[in-house]
Amino acid sequence: MKPIINLFKSLSQFLLKGVNLSRIFLDKVSESKSDAHKIELVAKNQYSLEQKYKTETQNGYWEFQELDEAIALSDKILNRWSLRPNLFEVILRQLFEVNSLLKKLKKQKIRLVGAAEKVAQAQNLEAASWNNPEQDEALFNAKDLYHNCYILVENPKFLQAVNRCKQQLDIHGQFNSFVKQAKDLISNWKFQEGLQNLRSAEELFVTLSLQEEIAFCLGQIELQEEFETIQTEVYNLAQMKEFQEAFNKLESILIKFPYPDGKELQGKIYQIIEGKKRFQDALIAEKQGDLDQAMDQYKKALKILPQLTECKIRLAIIEIKSHKWEEALSYVEGLTVERATYIRGFAYAQQEKWEQAEQEWSSLSDADTKSLCITLIKRQKLFKIQEIECFVNAGQFEQAKLASKSFLDIFGLDDLVKRNLDKHIQPMLSQMFEKSLWESENWQEITKKAEETWLEYPDIRSLHNWTVASYYLAQIDPNKLLDLITPWSAALANIDQDPSLQNLFWMGNNTVDLKEVFSDLKQTLDQLIDQVKDKNIEQYFQLRDHFRLEFTAIESMGNPPISGVKLNYLFLTPGCYKHFITSLLNDPSSSIEELYDGLPQESLYTAWGLAVAACLEGDVERAIKIKPQGNPRTDAEKYGYQFVCYHQGCYFLGKNLWRESVFPLQQAKPLITLSSQNSDRIDQLCEKQRKEIEDLSEHLEFSEFWYDLLQTNSSKLYFSEYKAKEVVKKIADKTMTENKGLQELRKISSICPDNPVVDDYINRISFSLELEKVLEQMQEANFREALNMTKKSPHQEKIKITLLEICLELFNKISKEVKHQEILNPWTEVPPSKLVLMCNLVLFMYDLDSTRVDYQTYRDYQAMRSRLTGSHYY
Structure with missing residues (x-):
């Protein structure tokens, strides 16, 4: 019994000790x-x-x-x-x-x-x-x-x-940043601004390097102030012509402060010193008579100091001493000083260019010098006039003519000399020459001289003579018939001014019927051209081309002519104009623009004139053959080029050769857009061409060309239709998705918003896409979402009909499978998923349109539903 009690005591002590340890552990954990x-x-x-x-x-x-x-x-x-x-x-x-x-x-x-x-x-x-x-x-x-x-x-x-x-x-x-800006300013010699930035940096931090920069900047500012003081002194010395002293003073400061502006100024002063030295050496050489050495030194001085006027004047004087008038003029050109003006006048006078000499000397301010120079010019004029009078009095009209022209070239326009030349000397020469020449009947020489006379004095009389001479020459030499067309047509264009048809004494009080004369003379030329047809067909076509051009231009002038190219009140035909202009190309002083006076058909007067005239007459095939090959340059040439291209394109379109018409019509686009008549004509030809095309790719090419060219309603309709067909074909070939195709079709629709073909394709594809989305929801058993999408769709009715057909077909198929299975094996239970699907299909059809669900389908639905427990359907 006692051992048991002891054991109990030991166990109790152990338990009490464990409790105490646990309490300590818990306190330790908590802490x-x-x-x-x-x-x-x-x-x-x-x-x-x-x-x-x-x-x-x-x-x-x-x-x-x-x-x-x-x-x-x-x-x-x-x-x-x-x-x-x-x-x-x-x-x-x-x-x-x-x-x-x-x-x-x-x-x-x-x-x-x-x-x-x-x-x-x-x-x-x-x-x-x-x-x-x-x-x-x-x-x-x-x-x-x-x-x-x-x-x-x-x-x-x-x-x-x-x-x-x-x-x-x-x-x-x-x-x-302050330090960097300061360094940049200092490097550009802006020390005051740089110091301001350094002071701003000093307010933030004080560093050894910063203090060094400030000290350097302050030293440079002192030097800069010293430089500015010396610079002012240098300017004053330069104004007093003390260039060497100015140079030395500036050099002393630049050693300490090499300021770029100071170096530049020093360089300019050095140039002046060097230029002056060269000029003085040249003066000494010139006084000693060594003109070559003087010229060399003057030129070197002028190269150093281009603004040294006196140097240019000395060079001009040396050139005058050597009779090199043009070289002398080149040195004093543009100088306004009195001596330069006198030298220019003297150089012109030595070349007998008295008009320019008078212009120069008349601006002299010294009255005596000016009077002396003007008197010299008047003496020269009087001497030349007396020379002309001597020639006239002696009957030497050719020499009088040459002397008169020389006078006008030397002294400029003089009314007396010009009137005497035009009214007396030239008519007398013409009468004398014409009398002897026409009496010789040498038509080759007569025609040549008549043409030269007209080119020199273009008036109705010289034109008449040129025409008559050309006619007689063509009678004996048919190869000259082309040369006849030019003066003949020009004479007809100005027939109302021909004095030979006015005041005819045998007509009495009656006047000449100019229209009848015009018609008869035109017919005469026409008959002469017809005579060549059987001899040389190429020459005949060439003559016809020029004949057509000339009379097309005459028709554009009006009857009588009121607008066109004019020269001395004469209207020029394209051939005559070209003939006259060619002769003027050797005279750069002639102003071609002076001949224009409201030309309505400018392109007829260009290299494109022959082709333009052929197009106007309807002979486009000939126009294509004779059109120039070069690129047009002037506005008139560009118009002619576009005009021919337009007719060429219409010609090919009319023959159903649309590919050949693409380039010329594209070139003529600026002309086409200016005229609704031109645009309408091409539209009609394109409509005709469209009917001849069968291949889709060709339709696409042609429609794009038509649309790019005109952008008319018909071209937009055609282009958008075939672009839409291209998209539909790509969708059919699976090379483009329906979504992408719908985007493309909507872009195409913007080209022609009211195209029924494009609208139909858009409706079809958008319907297909929306139907596909609804079917996807149904496949995932989202019947409510499918129903909502159907009701919101713009194709609601069409989708409803399609879905009802699909659902009914599927329902009947499943229903037959279920019934067949029950007949074969009545103990096998039908899978609930099939029953649910059948119920959902019927409910979905009923929600779509209850009037379309027939009685038998509804009975089958009731039977399936009775076999289900719970809410398995939507």
């Missing part, structure tokens, strides 16, 4: 968890273990003492727990999750230690870069370390440190 919670708060600066744990360092940075406290607290908790616990403690640790707590504390300590190390590095870097704007990299690294610390421990003091570093970096940036 550790409480301290562990404090660690995170301390690290985040949200809990203080002491009343004052913040101290400020001598640099003004906040110390992160809370990290050390948090680390110390972690060590304190970890030290509470033995590294080798007994079995009882192991069980209790496992029971109260102490191991996970200790593991978490160890990781937390590692994080805190890492943050403390980074903080130390960051503080050292920040201290190194404080008030040192050249240490931006260290400050950047400190900012990054503070940021990393915040990632490890979310202490708001880390963010404050990051912001502090950013603010310091901004200040560094301002400082460096």
Whole structure:
């Protein structure tokens, strides 16, 4: 009995001891968890273990003492727990999750230690870069370390440190910006502005290098002020012609302050000194009679000082001494000084260019010199006029004519001499020549001389004579018939001005019927051309081309002519115009523009005239053959080119050769767009061509060409229709999706919004896509969503009908399968999924349109539904 009692006592003591140990363990766990919670708060600066744990360092940075406290607290908790616990403690640790707590504390300590190390590095870097704007990299690294610390421990003091570093970096940036701007300004010799920037930088930081820059800048400013003072003195010396002294004074300051403007000024002064030296050497050589040496030195001086007027004048004088008038004029050209004006007048006078000499000398300001020069000119004029009078009195009209022309060339227009030449000398010469020439009946020579006379004096009389001579020459030489067409047609164009048809004494009071004469003379020329037809067909076509051109132009002038190319009140036909212009090409002073006077058909007067006239007459095939091959340059040529291209394109379209018409019609597009008549004609021809095309690809090519050319309603309708057909074909060939095809069709619809073919394709494809979306919902058993999509669709009725047909067909198929299965094996239960699907199909059809669900289908539905339990359908 006693051993039992002792055992009981021992057991009780053990149990009491265990209870005490458990209580101690639990207190230890509770205390550790409480301290562990404090660690995170301390690290985040949200809990203080002491009343004052913040101290400020001598640099003004906040110390992160809370990290050390948090680390110390972690060590304190970890030290509470033995590294080798007994079995009882192991069980209790496992029971109260102490191991996970200790593991978490160890990781937390590692994080805190890492943050403390980074903080130390960051503080050292920040201290190194404080008030040192050249240490931006260290400050950047400190900012990054503070940021990393915040990632490890979310202490708001880390963010404050990051912001502090950013603010310091901004200040560094301002400082460096000021310094950089200052250096740029200083390098451009703007020292005052540079000093302002350096002072601004000094307000932020004071560094040794900055102080050196400021000292340098202040020294340069002093030198610059000294330079400006000397520069003013140099300008004053230069104005007093003391160039050598100015040069020396400027050189002394440039050694200390090599200012670019000063160097440039020094170079200019040196040029003046050198140029003056050359000029003085040239004057000495000229006085000594060494003109070659003088010329050489003058030219060198002028090269150095191009603005030296006196040098140019001396060069001109030397050239005059050598009788080189043009060279002398080249030196004084553009000079306004009195001596230069006199030299120009003298040089012109020596070349007998008295008109230019008078213009120069009349502007002289010295009255005596001016009077002397004008008197000299008047003497020369009088001498030349007396010479002409002598020739006229002696009957030497050819010499009088040459002398008169020489006078007009030398002295310019003179009314007396010009009138005497035109009214007396030239008519007398013409009468004398014509009398002898026409009496010779040498039509080759007569025609040549008549043509030359007309070119020299283009009037109705010379034109009449040229026409008559050309007619007689063509009578004896048919090869000259082309040369007849030009004066003949020009004479007919001006028939109302021909004096030979006016005041005919045998007509009495009757007047000549000019229209009848015009018709008869035109017919005469026409008959002469017809005589060549059987002899030389190519020559005949050539003659016909020119005949057609001339009389097309005459018709465009009006009857009588009111507008066209005019010369001395004569209207010129294209052939006559070309003939006259060709003769003027040797005279660059002639103004071709003076011949124009409201030409309505400018292109007839260009190289394209023959082809244009053929098109106007409807002979497009001939126009294509004779059109020029070169590119048009003038506006008139461009119009002619486009006009022929337009008719050429219409010609090919009319023959169903649309590909040949593409290029010419594209070239004529500017002309086509200006006329609705032209556009309508091409539209009609394209409509005709369209009916001849069968291949889809050709339809596409042709429709695109038509649309690009005109963009009329018919071309838009045609182009959009076949572009739509192309898209539909791609969808059918599976090379394009329906979605992409619908996008393309909608773009095409913008070309021609009211195209029924395109609209139909859009409706079909959009219906197909919406039906496909509804069927996808049904396949996923989303009948309600399918029903909602159907009701919202613009194709609602059509989709309803299609869905009803599909659902009814599917329902009947499943119903037959079910009935067939029940007949074969009546003991086998029908799968509920089939029954549910059948019920859903009937309900779906009923919701779509209850009037379309027949009685038998509804009875089958009732039978299927009675076999289901619960709500298995939508």
